[in-house]
Amino acid sequence: MSIQKGTLEIKNLSKSFIVDGTPLQVLSNINLKFPSGSFISIVGSSGCGKTTLLRIMLGLETRYEGDALLDGERIEGPGANRGIVFQDHRLLPWLTVGENVAFGLDKLDRKAKKLIVDEHLKLVGLSGFESAYPAQLSGGMAQRVAIARALANKPEILLLDEPLGALDALTRMHMQKELERLWLLEKITMVMVTHDVDEAIYLSDIVVIMSSRPGIIKKIIKIPFARPRDRASSEFMQVKAEILKEFHLGTEYPFAYAI
Amino acid sequence: MQIMNIQNRVKIKVIGIALPIALLIVWHVFVSAGYVSPHILPLPETVLSTLVRLLTKGKLILMIAISLRRVVYGFLLGTASGFLLGLLMGLSRTAEKLFAPTFHTIRQVPLIGWIPLIVMWFGMNEVSRILVVAIGAFYPTTLNTFAGVRGVPRKYVELASVYGYKGLKLVRRIILPAALPSIITGFTLSLGMSWVLLVAAELLIETMAGIGKVIDIGRETFNMELVMVGIVTTGLLGFIMTKVVERAAQAAQKGRVFEQEQ
Amino acid sequence: MKNFFQRIEWKDKLLGVIVPLLVLIAWQSAVSLQLFSPLLLIPPLTLVDTLWYLASSGELTTNILASLNRVVFGFLIGASAGFLLGLFMGLSSFFDQFAGPLIKASKQVPQFALMPLIILWFGVDEFAKFVFIAIGAFYPMVFNTYQGVSSVSKRYRELAQVFDYKGFRYLTKVILPSALPLIITGVRHSLGLSWMFVVGAEIFGADTGLGYMMAAARNMFQIDVVMSGLVVIGSIGFGINFILQIIEKRLLVWRVSTDQGAKCKS
Numbered sequence: 176m177s178i179q180k181g182t183l184e185i186k187n188l189s190k191s192f193i194v195d196g197t198p199l200q201v202l203s204n205i206n207l208k209f210p211s212g213s214f215i216s217i218v219g220s221s222g223c224g225k226t227t228l229l230r231i232m233l234g235l236e237t238r239y240e241g242d243a244l245l246d247g248e249r250i251e252g253p254g255a256n257r258g259i260v261f262q263d264h265r266l267l268p269w270l271t272v273g274e275n276v277a278f279g280l281d282k283l284d285r286k287a288k289k290l291i292v293d294e295h296l297k298l299v300g301l302s303g304f305e306s307a308y309p310a311q312l313s314g315g316m317a318q319r320v321a322i323a324r325a326l327a328n329k330p331e332i333l334l335l336d337e338p339l340g341a342l343d344a345l346t347r348m349h350m351q352k353e354l355e356r357l358w359l360l361e362k363i364t365m366v367m368v369t370h371d372v373d374e375a376i377y378l379s380d381i382v383v384i385m386s387s388r389p390g391i392i393k394k395i396i397k398i399p400f401a402r403p404r405d406r407a408s409s410e411f412m413q414v415k416a417e418i419l420k421e422f423h424l425g426t427e428y429p430f431a432y433a434i
Numbered sequence: 435m436q437i438m439n440i441q442n443r444v445k446i447k448v449i450g451i452a453l454p455i456a457l458l459i460v461w462h463v464f465v466s467a468g469y470v471s472p473h474i475l476p477l478p479e480t481v482l483s484t485l486v487r488l489l490t491k492g493k494l495i496l497m498i499a500i501s502l503r504r505v506v507y508g509f510l511l512g513t514a515s516g517f518l519l520g521l522l523m524g525l526s527r528t529a530e531k532l533f534a535p536t537f538h539t540i541r542q543v544p545l546i547g548w549i550p551l552i553v554m555w556f557g558m559n560e561v562s563r564i565l566v567v568a569i570g571a572f573y574p575t576t577l578n579t580f581a582g583v584r585g586v587p588r589k590y591v592e593l594a595s596v597y598g599y600k601g602l603k604l605v606r607r608i609i610l611p612a613a614l615p616s617i618i619t620g621f622t623l624s625l626g627m628s629w630v631l632l633v634a635a636e637l638l639i640e641t642m643a644g645i646g647k648v649i650d651i652g653r654e655t656f657n658m659e660l661v662m663v664g665i666v667t668t669g670l671l672g673f674i675m676t677k678v679v680e681r682a683a684q685a686a687q688k689g690r691v692f693e694q695e696q
Numbered sequence: 697m698k699n700f701f702q703r704i705e706w707k708d709k710l711l712g713v714i715v716p717l718l719v720l721i722a723w724q725s726a727v728s729l730q731l732f733s734p735l736l737l738i739p740p741l742t743l744v745d746t747l748w749y750l751a752s753s754g755e756l757t758t759n760i761l762a763s764l765n766r767v768v769f770g771f772l773i774g775a776s777a778g779f780l781l782g783l784f785m786g787l788s789s790f791f792d793q794f795a796g797p798l799i800k801a802s803k804q805v806p807q808f809a810l811m812p813l814i815i816l817w818f819g820v821d822e823f824a825k826f827v828f829i830a831i832g833a834f835y836p837m838v839f840n841t842y843q844g845v846s847s848v849s850k851r852y853r854e855l856a857q858v859f860d861y862k863g864f865r866y867l868t869k870v871i872l873p874s875a876l877p878l879i880i881t882g883v884r885h886s887l888g889l890s891w892m893f894v895v896g897a898e899i900f901g902a903d904t905g906l907g908y909m910m911a912a913a914r915n916m917f918q919i920d921v922v923m924s925g926l927v928v929i930g931s932i933g934f935g936i937n938f939i940l941q942i943i944e945k946r947l948l949v950w951r952v953s954t955d956q957g958a959k960c961k962s
Contacts, residue, residue, distance in 0.1 A: 233858065234858075235854060235857065235858070252857075253857055253858040253859075253860065254860075255860070259858055261851070261855075263851065265851050265852070265855050267852065267855070267870070267873070267874075268950050268951070269873040269874070269876070269950045270873075270950070271950075278855075278859055279859045281859075281861075281865065281869075308949070308950045309950075310950065310951065328859075446793045449790070449793040449794050450793055450794070450796065450797035450798075451797065452794065453794055453795060453797075453798050454797070454798050454801075457798075474816075474817065528711070531708045531711040531712060532711050532712070532714055532715055533715060534712070535709075535712035535713075535715075535716075536712070536715045536716055536719075539716075539930070539934070540930070542930045542931070542933035542934040542937065543926055543929060543930035543933060544888075544891050544892035544895050544929055544933055545892055546892050546893075546895045546896040546899065546907070547892075547895050547907070547910065547925070547926055547929045547930070548926070549899060550899065550910040550911055550913070550914040550922045550925070551919075551922050551923065551926060553914060554736065554914055554917070554919055554922060555736060629806050630806040630807065630808060632806070633806040633808040633809045634806075634808040634896055637808060637811065637812070637900060638896070638899050638900060645809075646808075646809070649809055649812050649813075650812055652812065653812035653813075653815065653816055656816070658816065661812055661813050661816065662813075664809065665805055665809045665810065665813060666805075668804075668805055668806055668809045669801070669802070669804045669805035669809075670804075672804035672805065672806060673801070673804040676804065
């Protein structure tokens with residue numbers, strides 16, 4: 176039986192960095208399997224190695240023990256089948272919005288490029304902005320362009336590294352809705368690193384909780400509720416309390432917003 | 435790990451001197467094989483021995499001293515006036531509006547262009563040479579002092595005003611320390627320009643002494659060794675002066691890390 | 697650093713003319729009171745006359761063209777050599793370690809010290825002047841290009857890796873645009889120094905050019921011609937800067953409102 180596209184599997188993965196001559200283990204014996212088309216969040220306090228894990232899936236970190244497999248193949252470097260949205264939008268300031276979205280489409284001809292750019296700018300609600308420069312955009316708009324750029328390549332899996340971390344609270348909630356809409360529309364696997372528990376519960380089918388030094392997986396929680404989810408519902412609160420308990424915050428402060 | 439680092443640094447140094455050494459060898463072989471006359475290009479070792487001989491027996495030290503005196507006077511004159519103008523324009527927007535347009539217009543004249551006029555006004559003498567050096571030192575210090583003073587983060591000034599700092603006290607305790615890195619950059623650039631203009635002044639304003647004169651005598655008498663010795667000396671002195679200023683700058687800023695306002 | 701060419705309110709402009717006006721008044725009164733010998737200070741209007749005379753006799757045009765010709769050639773040779781070396785040093789850390797120390801060390805020699813050597817080797821003809829100007833143009837270009845290329849943010853390098861940009865495509869789409877602001881700074885300093893060096897070379901020994909015109913006038917004690925020369929080289933320096941500012945603005949439109957504090961190097 177062939178594996179469905181966009182299936183991500185991590186087997187016995189460990190990773191250490193050399194800091195001042197001594198090895199520092201950042202990830203220890205990680206095992207995960209994400210079904211194709213699901214939305215996964217990885218939450219944990221800073222320094223727990225969640226970003227490193229994402230960079231391994233992306234292919235920017237290639238030295239690790241164990242296996243990171245996409246559709247059954249070991250990830251050895253970046254590839255067009257994986258898209259990435261960084262926390263900083265990372266739009267190239269010397270390219271227009273349109274050129275930024277087309278950054279990964281260099282091999283296509285002008286017409287095909289324009290078609291895809293238009294389609295994706297429309298998708299993220301920024302039609303008509305293709306000739307603006309990144310410096311003219313607000314943080315939320317820039318992040319939408321970054322998402323359009325990642326999706327324009329038609330990846331099987333979209334990696335999101337705290338994509339909304341730099342936005343203000345209101346824009347953030349709005350963008351969470353947008354992400355959900357895009358995920359439902361594109362039907363691809365999305366893996367998001369975040370430290371916002373609400374965000375993780377609102378968006379994910381699966382929440383992976385990591386703890387630090389060395390980074391290990393503490394718990395995996397499946398969230399089966401129907402969408403769109405209500406942040407004030409009791410089931411939402413219950414899951415939230417369950418997650419916060421893992422960070423020793425659950426009992427005393429059941430309504431803590433973030434870690 | 436520490437050892438690895440040292441090894442690495444040694445390796446980088448070795449790579450860095452490979453090219454100069456190779457060039458010296460090519461130079462030596464080229465000349466001694468007779469491809470080029472030693473009158474056009476003396477052997478590197480001849481240049482070195484001439485340098486040592488002139489330093490120990492000849493008048494090279496005296497020439498260097500005379501050049502250094504010109505640089506010191508010109509540098510002090512130029513940086514002092516540049517610092518004052520830069521500070522004034524940085525502190526007061528009215529002063530900026532008054533002087534900046536004139537300053538930026540006059541700045542368009544390439545520095546060397548002033549030499550004929552200065553010579554006509556002040557004569558072929560020491561005053562003219564020092565003035566030329568001073569002009570070179572003037573602009574970088576003015577520009578960088580201005581930029582430093584104007585760029586002092588507002589939050590520091592606000593904090594100081596909360597504590598009642600005003601006038602001279604505000605300038606001395608807050609503005610100058612915060613502008614120091616930029617001012618020091620100005621001094622460093624000024625020193626470089628002073629050195630460049632000193633040699634130009636010694637070549638273009640006839641003089642009896644100085645390191646520029648040594649090079650010029652070499653040219654007039656077709657004494658290549660002398661020309662080369664002069665060039666090497668200017669380079670070495672430039673190097674030493676840069677190092678001295680860098681050390682002084684480090685000492686002045688010791689332990690202070692400045693936040694850059696975005 | 698406040699950009700001189702930015703739109704300034706007319707009131708501010710008015711303040712800006714006060715100083716030149718005072719200088720003019722002092723100048724004219726010094727002449728009228730005969731404080732200085734007429735050999736040392738001419739009336740301001742004589743300067744205008746002289747400029748007009750030099751321009752209409754064709755003398756000025758000949759000298760301007762001679763100087764500009766030298767600057768263009770010298771600059772092109774020196775700046776392209778500097779650009780290429782800076783690019784290689786920025787791209788390859790081995791090449792940086794290999795060639796960098798020599799280039800930095802050689803910069804310690806004030807370039808004017810090389811003029812007698814260049815004359816002995818190449819004579820006093822045009823080629824020697826090109827070489828001299830090229831040396832002046834070389835250094836700012838090499839250091840600024842190197843700085844720009846080697847300091848491309850890791851964030852952009854990673855992005856290029858993710859989107860599989862390599863080789864020439866990586867160079868032209870990521871490295872060079874990112875280094876462009878500093879490369880332009882390099883061009884500006886480089887041209888500024890070329891313009892200074894051409895005047896120096898012409899004062900030292902030439903039979904055409906604005907520097908020659910000023911040096912010859914000084915020997916014959918024609919202060920009006922010397923001062924005219926100053927005005928002309930200053931104006932051309934101004935013009936060069938002005939054109940470069942326009943080009944810079946065109947090339948860097950993307951820096952819309954992210955005006956970083958300009959670096960001050962004179």
